[in-house]
Amino acid sequence: MRTLIALIACSIVAATASAADPGITPSAKNSAPKPIESIRPHAAGAASAGSASASASVPEKSGPPVRASAMSERAREEQAEADLSAKIAARLAIMRANQAARVAQQAKAKKAAAAAAAVVAAAPKVYSNHWSYEGENGPANWGRINPEWAKCGIGNRQSPIDIRDGMKVDLEQITFDYKPSSFNVTDNGHTVQVMVSGGNFITVANRMYELIQFHFHRPSEERINGKGYEMVVHLVHKDAEGHLAVLALLLERGKPQPTIQTVWNNLPLEKFDTMAPSIVLDPMDLIPARRDYYTYMGSLTTPPCSEGVLWLVMKEPVQASPAQMALFSRLYPLNARPVQPSSGRIVKESN
Numbered sequence: 001m002r003t004l005i006a007l008i009a010c011s012i013v014a015a016t017a018s019a020a021d022p023g024i025t026p027s028a029k030n031s032a033p034k035p036i037e038s039i040r041p042h043a044a045g046a047a048s049a050g051s052a053s054a055s056a057s058v059p060e061k062s063g064p065p066v067r068a069s070a071m072s073e074r075a076r077e078e079q080a081e082a083d084l085s086a087k088i089a090a091r092l093a094i095m096r097a098n099q100a101a102r103v104a105q106q107a108k109a110k111k112a113a114a115a116a117a118a119v120v121a122a123a124p125k126v127y128s129n130h131w132s133y134e135g136e137n138g139p140a141n142w143g144r145i146n147p148e149w150a151k152c153g154i155g156n157r158q159s160p161i162d163i164r165d166g167m168k169v170d171l172e173q174i175t176f177d178y179k180p181s182s183f184n185v186t187d188n189g190h191t192v193q194v195m196v197s198g199g200n201f202i203t204v205a206n207r208m209y210e211l212i213q214f215h216f217h218r219p220s221e222e223r224i225n226g227k228g229y230e231m232v233v234h235l236v237h238k239d240a241e242g243h244l245a246v247l248a249l250l251l252e253r254g255k256p257q258p259t260i261q262t263v264w265n266n267l268p269l270e271k272f273d274t275m276a277p278s279i280v281l282d283p284m285d286l287i288p289a290r291r292d293y294y295t296y297m298g299s300l301t302t303p304p305c306s307e308g309v310l311w312l313v314m315k316e317p318v319q320a321s322p323a324q325m326a327l328f329s330r331l332y333p334l335n336a337r338p339v340q341p342s343s344g345r346i347v348k349e350s351n
């Protein structure tokens with residue numbers, strides 16, 4: 001009978017403990033010790049009730065042998081109860097230890113996951129450097145492709161612009177100090193670009209800029225009072241402090257242009273290849289006779305669209321032959337950024 005009660009008590013303890021087992025929350029952990037305390041008095045109560053009924057059924061008056069036998073039986077029962085309590089306590093201790101180990105393991109895993117997430121967050125995100133003149137990577141999206149190109153999207157000093165309502169003033173003449181120079185030609189995937197050796201300068205607004213390279217766009221990026229041109233040449237200059245000045249030469253159909261022909265003659269056969277001929281080229285041969293110009297502050301017309309670029313757009317177009325134009329159009333039928341808002345910028349022009 002008592003063994004049965006003890007077994008029931010034991011199974012209640014086991015059931016309660018195993019029910020608490022899956023829980024790893026602090027409340028579940030706190031509730032774990034409760035069963036042993038709540039069961040123990042219950043087991044003790046059952047035992048004392050048992051003793052009471054035993055004493056009732058076996059009165060003390062009955063004589064020493066019966067008493068001795070009852071005593072020894074009670075001692076055995078007490079011993080059995082003590083053993084059972086010890087077993088329950090040991091079992092609970094093991095379960096609690098297992099639970100603590102699980103909690104520790106899960107905390108460790110959580111910490112490792114957090115550390116891994118921190119590493120991922122700290123790692124620099126790799127952005128695309130691919131841009132084009134049409135489609136998904138076209139001008140409307142340049143600012144979103146790479147954070148370093150944000151100006152392409154949000155800048156308010158962007159190029160090109162439709163040049164109109166210029167302030168006619170006595171603009172200082174641009175001084176050209178160009179000379180025959182060695183050069184190389186690259187098709188860089190966006191245009192044909194001609195790198196020129198050092199020593200070619202322009203001076204404007206008391207600042208001296210050195211020619212670095214020139215390249216082509218089709219159609220012209222600039223518009224003059226809404227009118228576009230078939231092509232444009234951009235001559236990119238830099239001063240000693242890194243300020244950029246771009247001289248734009250608008251191209252119209254007419255007679256062949258010798259310097260452009262020299263460039264076409266030395267086009268590399270493959271994109272991204274560079275051709276470095278042994279001849280020289282004089283950039284001065286590109287410059288029109290009349291030197292009037294428009295000027296305004298703008299940006300690079302390709303990513304990263306950096307602003308603070310001084311633009312000098314020559315008023316007189318330069319002629320190139322239809323065949324010369326057609327040759328470029330086979331490589332780049334369209335490589336012009338659309339006009340950007342002028343946002344109230346001042347445009348000055350030679351009187």
Ligand SMILES: [Zn+2]
Nearest residue numbers: 215217234301
């Ligand atoms: Zn350009």
